[in-house]
Amino acid sequence: MREAFSMPRLDEFRKRWIAFAALAGSIACCLLSGCGGAEATPITADANQADLLTTQFEKASGAGAVAVELPEPSGFATVKGRFVVDGTVSTADPLTTTGNDKAYCGVVPDDMVEVDADGNLRSVLIFLSMKIPNTYGAWIHESYQATETAVLDGPNAFDQQKCRFKRRIFAMRATQTVKILNSDTVGHNTNISGPLGVSSINPTLPGGSSADYSPGGASSAPFRIACSVHPWMGSNMISLDHPYFAVTGPTGEFEIANVPAEVELTFTLWHEKKDVFKNVTLTSDLQTDRRGRFKITLAQDEVRELPVKLPAAKFN
Known part of the structure; x- marks a missing residue:
């Protein structure tokens, strides 16, 4: 390369x-x-x-x-882990709702920071943030080829329900298509504002309808999704030109399989709460920079665990 x-x-x-x-x-x-x-x-x-x-x-x-x-990778490895918050995160007040759909929407929680009773942190994005060749076999494992142009539907779709987006951060490959769903009975518009080189879309979605979105290009960072009908609704999306990314669910866990091995990689950690991953010690030998990036080299067939603990003060 x-x-x-x-x-x-x-x-x-x-x-x-x-x-x-x-x-x-x-x-x-x-x-x-x-x-x-x-x-x-x-x-x-x-x-x-x-x-x-x-x-x-x-x-x-x-x-x-x-x-x-630059050196070529030799084989593949796995990186996995869990993000946990140490301490108590303050409960945010519900979002202020307005307009004709206020009664239908009910109380809409502020779910930007979601931490369960065990401190597990949801909606953390980890992604490979360096340019790699789009070649299967060497840099991209062949297991990812089948989903390169997949349509993300069902549980993998981007949905909105009770006047809020069901995901705070949605990650996909630039070559994929995602179904934008409206599971509400009231109308929404899903305004996806792609940065330079990434498609934008702003469809009006009556209750129970859907639309397709294809980014068509990769972004270097998440970009914003909004609903003009209900201005309190907000989410984020990233489209990447490789499959090496993950978003934590309710347990705070993630796993990225078949990552290129024996070559230095740059990953970025991101959360909607600003600066959460700025200059954070991940393990004894890994630390992020001011942009949440860290470098790591994995041995062939290695399974690297990243148990990350963050102080609650970063969220309060």
Whole structure:
């Protein structure tokens, strides 16, 4: 595998893109807001889009780029673990609901932070956050080939019920399609705002209906999902160009099987609560950086356990 490392001018390119996107977004919003009252979709100037553009710039810039040979993996391994909160997390007040569906929706809990009686933390996302070749056999285990273009339906669908999204974070491959369900009897619109290179969709879903969504591209970080009909509803999604990701369920556990072995990998930990995984000690030899990233090398056929304990103060 050959990868190009950028010269200092890439940092300047990144800064200029953020400034340009902010200016372009402001101009677009001003122009579009005056045309028939249509709602303008802003151009967002976030770091994720800048990182994606920088990556594309690196690929296109033959001059000044230095090719470096990276080692190839040898076999596969498994990484698994559990996220536990040490201490008591304060109970959040229910969300404020408004509008004609208030009676139907009832009391909507604030489930951003879900911890059970044993401290197990739900809705933690762990994903491989480095670019790898899309080749089966070497970097991607052949067991993942069957689901590369799968339609995620049934228990794997993205659903909304009692005026809240049933998942706080939804992870999928960029090549897959997910069924967006409305299990309520009232209408919703599911506004998925994909970043640069990822499709956006905003379907109106009457009660009991569904729609299909295909990202068509990978994102470097989760992006937001909202419902304009019920503004208290919120969730997040990430689409990846590989299968190496997991989201913790009620027990706080995760497992990612058949991860490339004998090569250094970069993973990212994410939770909707900001900075939860900033500079966290995972094990005696693993620590995250300020963005929740950590590097790990797994031996062939190894099963690496990551029992992660987080202080309750990070959530209170």
